[in-house]
Structures are given as C-alpha cells and as structure tokens.
Amino acid sequence: MFDFMDMDYDEPGESIGSGPYIPGASECLRCGMCVSSCPTFRLFQIDEETPRRRIRTLSKLLVENLQVSADELRHLDNCLQCRACETICPSQMAYGQLFDQAQAQLKARPGWLAKSAFKLIENKRWRTRLMPLLSVYLKSGLQKPIRRSGLLKKLHLADAEALLDKPVLQALAACYPANGTLRGQVALFTGCIAEHFDRETLQAAIKLLNAIGYEVLIPPQQGCCGAIHQHNGQSAAALIANNISVFNALDVDAVLHTATGCGAMLSEYQSHDDLAAQLFRQRLYDINDFLLEHWPDQLQLTPSTLKVAVHEPCSQRNILKNQAAVYALLEKIPGLSVAALADNHICCGAGGSYMLTHPDNAAQLRVLKQHIIADSSADVVVSGNFGCAVFLSADQSKIEHPLQLLARHLAD
Ligand code: SF4
Ligand code: SF4
Structure with missing residues (x-):
C-alpha cells in the first residue's frame, strides 16, 4: 500500500501572467x-x-x-x-x-489522424460532405469485410468506427414554433456532430420546449464548443469566438445545451472580449435547469412503471453540478422509479476523446460501469452526455438522454 503523505513538495508557486490563478x-x-x-x-x-x-x-x-x-x-x-x-x-x-x-x-503536435478529426469537427462543410459517404458505408454491407481486413486497425480507426451509428443527413430547421401561447424564444446549442448522431435528443429537446410554450431557434452558423481542441492542447479560440458571436446576436431568453460535455465547456468560455463572453455565459442554461424552472403546473406527463437508473456524467457532477435537476424532472413522470447508479463519482472512461486516445484504459473503466449497470437491474439507463451514452451503449442495451424519456411521456 502506498503512503499518501510520502511525497516531496516544494514551496508555493506563482500565478502566471494575467491568466487564471494557478495554485502552487x-x-x-x-x-x-x-x-x-x-x-x-x-x-x-x-x-x-x-x-x-x-x-x-x-x-x-x-x-x-x-x-x-x-x-x-x-x-x-x-x-x-x-x-x-x-x-x-x-x-x-x-x-x-x-x-x-x-x-x-x-504544444503536442497532432498526427494526421488527429489533425483530420480536428478539421472535421471545426468545418461544417466537410462534415456535410462526409456524412452521406459514411451513411453509404454503414448501409452497404462493406463494414464487416473491412473490419475483418484489419485495415481499420492499421489506420488507427477501429475504435472510432466501432462507435459509429447511422448519421441523420437532413439539416435541422432554423426555427421550431411553440405549441399554443408563446411564452418566449430560446436558442439551442447543437455543436458539431449531435445534429447527425444525437438527433433523437435534439428532437426531444425541441418537443419539450415547444410543449412548454417556447419557440426554438437553431442558428446554422454555430459550431463545435471547442472542448476536444482545448483538452488536447489545441487552440479553441476561433470556435469560442464564433459561438459567442452567433448566439449573442440573437434576441432570445436563453441559450440551451443538451450535452453536459459541451455545456461544461460553454459554461467556462473566456474570450479576449470579456463582456461578450460574460453575456454569453449569463444566458446559458443546461436544458434540464431551464425546463424545471419553466415547467407549467398544468403540464402533466403520462405515467410509467419503469425502473430508471441515472448515470451522472463527470461534466455534470464536477463542472455543471446540476444533476439534481435530472431527478426532479424525471419525477414528473408519475409512477416512474428513479435511482442513481452506484459509483456515479467514478468516470465511465469516455472522457471526451479519451475513449479514442486511450482505448485500453477507457475499456477497463467501461467494464466496471457496465457491471454496475447490470447490477442495477434498471429497465432504462439515462445519461445527459452523448459521449458517455454512446461509449456505454457499445455491446449493451441503449442508454438514452433523460430528455428522450421525458418527451415520450408528453401526452399527444
Ligand atoms: S489535490 Fe487536493 S484533495 Fe488531492 S491531495 Fe492535494 S489538497 Fe488533497
Ligand atoms: S483522472 Fe484523476 S487526476 Fe485526472 S481529472 Fe480525473 S480525478 Fe483528476
């Protein structure tokens, strides 16, 4: 057993330049x-x-x-x-x-593969061109022989390919009008790949927001939140500046995010223009918080007897710290049994791009979490972060966003 106190520490350090305070x-x-x-x-x-x-x-x-x-x-x-x-x-x-x-x-220098991935998540035109090709590949029956050929392993693409689901190709509309009396307008952050791979969550978000009386705007000029860049030593400044300028230009009540991984990054946006970044952060909400705060008393959900286990993504527990809102929202479904997954404080292994950069460590953590999921004997497992849901869903029953469950219980 190692000794927690057996370490050599030096004198206090200093903060660096005018940047955030760095503890010594x-x-x-x-x-x-x-x-x-x-x-x-x-x-x-x-x-x-x-x-x-x-x-x-x-x-x-x-x-x-x-x-x-x-x-x-x-x-x-x-x-x-x-x-x-x-x-x-x-x-x-x-x-x-x-x-x-x-x-x-x-200043880690990315290899060709990482560079291409960065470019792909930065550039909407590239993504729009790639998605139909990906869709053909997934439908064509080529997947099995290509996997067997070992080519994907050679190109270091096997882990990413294993997580792929069929992309949705149609773009989202720019505006989704509210049902009934208009209470206000909100903008939805969709980021880079959610529009293609997590469409069900975005549609559930729109349906719920429309049901509580909000018109939803989806500005097409928005882009990736920048988290993958920033956490891998690349500059996210251009992505941050773009999102701040796109969303600040809208006259809306709130800017909402659905994926806690992106939300954590957005909630910590800094920019050379302090006022603009401040305005952006002031109007930013996790959608769970917004729905809870604006839920109309008269809106009833249909009942369910399902047993639900809640996976709390690290980005939600440790940065947004709003996991309580998920439980409070799910309680609006009469009869639903809701409990936290055991060991929610331990990361599932997804870790943004970690599942691709450190596949062995990530897979070991996933196995631990999958055992916990099996022990929970839940009918449904929900997670507020798309990356965690995709990673944990591999070889297992589907893990969905809590919004999908809520939206299914809206009366027609
Ligand atoms: S990082 Fe914080 S919690 Fe960990 S040993 Fe240091 S003071 Fe304690
Ligand atoms: S992996 Fe360990 S050191 Fe790294 S952020 Fe998580 S708890 Fe901290």
Whole structure:
C-alpha cells in the first residue's frame, strides 16, 4: 500500500501572467482525499496515477520550469480530465485549468489522424460532405469485410468506427414554433456532430420546449464548443469566438445545451472580449435547469412503471453540478422509479476523446460501469452526455438522454 503523505513538495508557486490563478504545489495539502475518486488510481493502484502526483507534475511544468520525465508525462497523459479531484479537493485546486494550460504549453503536435478529426469537427462543410459517404458505408454491407481486413486497425480507426451509428443527413430547421401561447424564444446549442448522431435528443429537446410554450431557434452558423481542441492542447479560440458571436446576436431568453460535455465547456468560455463572453455565459442554461424552472403546473406527463437508473456524467457532477435537476424532472413522470447508479463519482472512461486516445484504459473503466449497470437491474439507463451514452451503449442495451424519456411521456 502506498503512503499518501510520502511525497516531496516544494514551496508555493506563482500565478502566471494575467491568466487564471494557478495554485502552487504547496497549496496541495497531500491529504489524499482526491485519490479514491480518481479513475486512473482505481485502475492502476499506484501513486503516480493520482491527482496529487499529477499536480506535482503540473507545478513543475507551469510554475517551477523544471524538467519533467517521460514517465511523469505519461502518467499526466493518462488523466481523463474528469475533474472528480477538483470537486473533492479541500484546497480547491483548479485541476482542469492547470491541465489545459500544461497541454497548451507542451504544444503536442497532432498526427494526421488527429489533425483530420480536428478539421472535421471545426468545418461544417466537410462534415456535410462526409456524412452521406459514411451513411453509404454503414448501409452497404462493406463494414464487416473491412473490419475483418484489419485495415481499420492499421489506420488507427477501429475504435472510432466501432462507435459509429447511422448519421441523420437532413439539416435541422432554423426555427421550431411553440405549441399554443408563446411564452418566449430560446436558442439551442447543437455543436458539431449531435445534429447527425444525437438527433433523437435534439428532437426531444425541441418537443419539450415547444410543449412548454417556447419557440426554438437553431442558428446554422454555430459550431463545435471547442472542448476536444482545448483538452488536447489545441487552440479553441476561433470556435469560442464564433459561438459567442452567433448566439449573442440573437434576441432570445436563453441559450440551451443538451450535452453536459459541451455545456461544461460553454459554461467556462473566456474570450479576449470579456463582456461578450460574460453575456454569453449569463444566458446559458443546461436544458434540464431551464425546463424545471419553466415547467407549467398544468403540464402533466403520462405515467410509467419503469425502473430508471441515472448515470451522472463527470461534466455534470464536477463542472455543471446540476444533476439534481435530472431527478426532479424525471419525477414528473408519475409512477416512474428513479435511482442513481452506484459509483456515479467514478468516470465511465469516455472522457471526451479519451475513449479514442486511450482505448485500453477507457475499456477497463467501461467494464466496471457496465457491471454496475447490470447490477442495477434498471429497465432504462439515462445519461445527459452523448459521449458517455454512446461509449456505454457499445455491446449493451441503449442508454438514452433523460430528455428522450421525458418527451415520450408528453401526452399527444
Ligand atoms: S481529472 Fe480525473 S483522472 Fe485526472 S487526476 Fe483528476 S480525478 Fe484523476
Ligand atoms: S484533495 Fe487536493 S489538497 Fe488533497 S491531495 Fe488531492 S489535490 Fe492535494
């Protein structure tokens, strides 16, 4: 067993330039409270795979300007950026910010595959052209022989391909009018790939918002939230600036997001134009919070006797911290039995792009979560983050967004 206090720490560091405050290494109390929540410690059971040790590496990189070994970098790179350590830390170490700053400083040069993925999520025209080809590939019967040929493995595309579902090709409309009396207008953040791969959630969101009297606008100029870029050491500035300008130009009551992974990134948007970023954040809501706050007393849902287990994505638990809204909304379905999945504080392994960059670690964490799902004996499992739902659904029954369940219980 390793000793939580057996570590060597230096004197306080300093904040860097005019950026966010960076705690010095000495502000880590070495208390070890973060250790048991860390998914990589759960997997490897060694001190090097704890948040505390990673904070030491971050301090060396960002504050002390010390040499960092290849091993230290490897352990740092194993981090899923789930931020469970941040939530529990009594010193409130800003782990997420520190990690992103270190990634930017290390300036990892992406290979051809990562570069293409970044381009694809940045560029709507590329995505629109690729989707019909993908759809033909998935329908053509070519999938099995190509998988068997080993080509996907050679191109490092096997893990991504295994998660693919048939994309929806038709674009969403720019406006969905409210049912009955108009209470207001909201804008929906759809990001990059949700329109093609998570259409059911977006349609459920629109149906619910229309049912409570809100017109829904979907500006086609919006784009990726930038999370994948930022967490992988690439600049997300252009994506952030675009979304801020697109949504700030709309005269709406709120800007809503449905995927907690994107929502977490949007909720922390910073820009060279502070006022614009502030305005954007002020009108930003997680859709669960908005629906709960604006739910009309007279709107009743149809009953159900299903048993539902709620998976709480790390982006919701550790950044948005609004998981209670999901339970409160599901309680509006009369008769539904709702419970949290056990060990919700441990990441499922998806971790944004982690499931593709660290497939072995991610798969081991998924197996742990899948056992928990099986033990829950739930009829339905819901998750507010598309990435987690897709990753956990592999080889298992489908995991859906809570909005899909709610929308099915709207009376016709
Ligand atoms: S962000 Fe998650 S994986 Fe990374 S050190 Fe913290 S708890 Fe561990
Ligand atoms: S919980 Fe915070 S203060 Fe305690 S060891 Fe972890 S990072 Fe350091």
